[in-house]
Amino acid sequence: MEFLQGRALLNAIGNLGLTGAYAEALSKLGQSLENVVSQEPDAALGNGGLGRLASCFLDSMATLNYPAWGYGLRYKYGLFKQRITKDGQEEVAEDWLELGNPWEIERNDVSYPVKFYGKIVPGSDGKSHWIGGEDIKAVAYDIPIPGYKTKTTINLRLWSTMVPSEDFDLSAFNAGDHTKAAEALTNAEKICYILYPGDESVEGKVLRLKQQYTLCSASLQDIIARFEKRSGANVNWEEFPEKVAVQMNDTHPTLCIPELIRILIDLKGLSWKEAWNITQRTVAYTNHTVLPEALEKWSFELMQKLLPRHMEIIEMIDEELVHTIVSEYGTADPDLLEKRLKETRILENVDLPATFADLFVKTKESTDVVPDDELENCDEEGGPVDEELESAQEDGVLEEESTDVVSFIKEKTGYSVSPDAMFDIQVKRIHEYKRQLMNILGIVYRYKKMKEMSAVERKAKFVPRVCIFGGKAFATYVQAKRIVKFITDVGATVNHDPEIGDLLKVIFVPDYNVSVAELLIPASELSQHISTAGMEASGTSNMKFAMNGCILIGTLDGANVEIRQEVGEENFFLFGARAHEIAGLRKERSEGK
Structure with a gap:
């Protein structure tokens, strides 16, 4: 998406x-x-x-x-x-x-063309036909x-x-009902208005589902059209998985599975067995989160109304998975078989057990970023950064980048910071599990300790530090927006305290994006990747900081595990509980321990 x-x-x-x-x-x-x-x-x-x-x-x-x-x-x-x-x-x-x-x-x-709504009618050929709708x-x-x-x-x-032009209601327009005349146009255009529209309302949910299906349907039609063009007059659909691989990036485009089956059966005339086999060999999936609320879930009623043919196909997939379970476990132990069937029926479960992955996930790979992008675009002045970080330090490249960040912060926030201070950075989308709240509470604690000391004690104990935050909170995510406000409020207090001066500054960089990242990452000296262990599927910003010579502090989770192995334990500040300890800690807290 x-x-x-x-x-x-x-x-x-x-x-x-x-x-x-x-x-x-x-x-x-x-x-x-x-x-x-x-x-x-x-x-x-x-x-x-x-x-x-x-x-x-x-x-x-x-x-x-x-x-x-x-x-x-x-x-x-x-x-x-x-x-x-x-x-x-x-x-x-x-x-x-x-x-x-x-x-x-x-x-x-x-x-x-992309279709929504409508109804399914049986044809004389014995197949289902999706007609009517929008x-x-x-x-x-x-x-x-x-x-x-x-x-x-x-x-x-x-x-x-x-x-299409014929959908513009000219009669309504000439009658003065301009809103009705443009209704079809508005409904179509708003699908591509914004990324991740709010889904608190029914209308928002419908719009999100329309977005996801539009992406899947148009893209698969395009892929198939190119395959048919290359194949010429004699299209061999068995060759499709050998020529085409569809990688679904997160859960948003997972409608690719029923949509590919629909096209192959309804439009290309293949049997269910052929379409299911081709789809299994064509489509793969990249997972980006383990949080239940971030995984796509749609009500049966909404799917049935908006995409009735796909709901039929999903039910058929469900039956196909049942057959797989029966063939795997047999019928000798009815209780075990019934248990496995209940666990893996996709229409009845959101949280599937490990058994499901063991049966159906054949290959697992970790995600990665592009080293050339992160090194060349971020550290353009540093030459071959992967070989010469030390010489870059000696040549004053890092100091120059710090100066650029200082100017940028002044321009965007109005705050003045020292280029000689340590830049301590946490930049990622604002979310409770990313734990920006814990980071800023740690800063409040540091500020409180500073205020309890004399000027001489502060100077001896603390290194000048600029704590930089960046990232967006989703418009409807109230708690995340409160965290943003808390960070900016702490910054307003700390940054105007003459006793503290350059020993501590708190900056929230507005509208964090790739261009801002290319400025901040090369100048960073400490970066924070402190998501609750067990909640980060991978993470990629940690890789970018590491490739630019920054020291990481982080939990043993996601890509942090591999980075720590590669750079050595002495070059990674390990923080927090391990994933297997989290459940026990939560239980203790709930019991007041």
């Missing part, structure tokens, strides 16, 4: 190895590269690690010369632009498309993704939604 790309210009010329030549050419025209780059807004197509990893997938595949495509939605207003006021976070619509996007190519020749059109916009030091450029195809 999302791609967190950052600015395309700097990425493109960097991958081509033309940054220096481009800067020199601009200089001759009286412009600086920095000023030109700053004119490009970050593409408002993503928010957090999920979107950044999706972009890393594309960058990696282009660099490795794989013939890959990325698919997403062309969000007009993004997630939101974050402003920090005295009341905390304020959300306003992104304006990244207001002046146009020079990197995209509108493809009016590439569009596909029809929209998904139109393609293409964005080139260049590989690093290679001639390969792949494509990110984004879908924008509209309706």
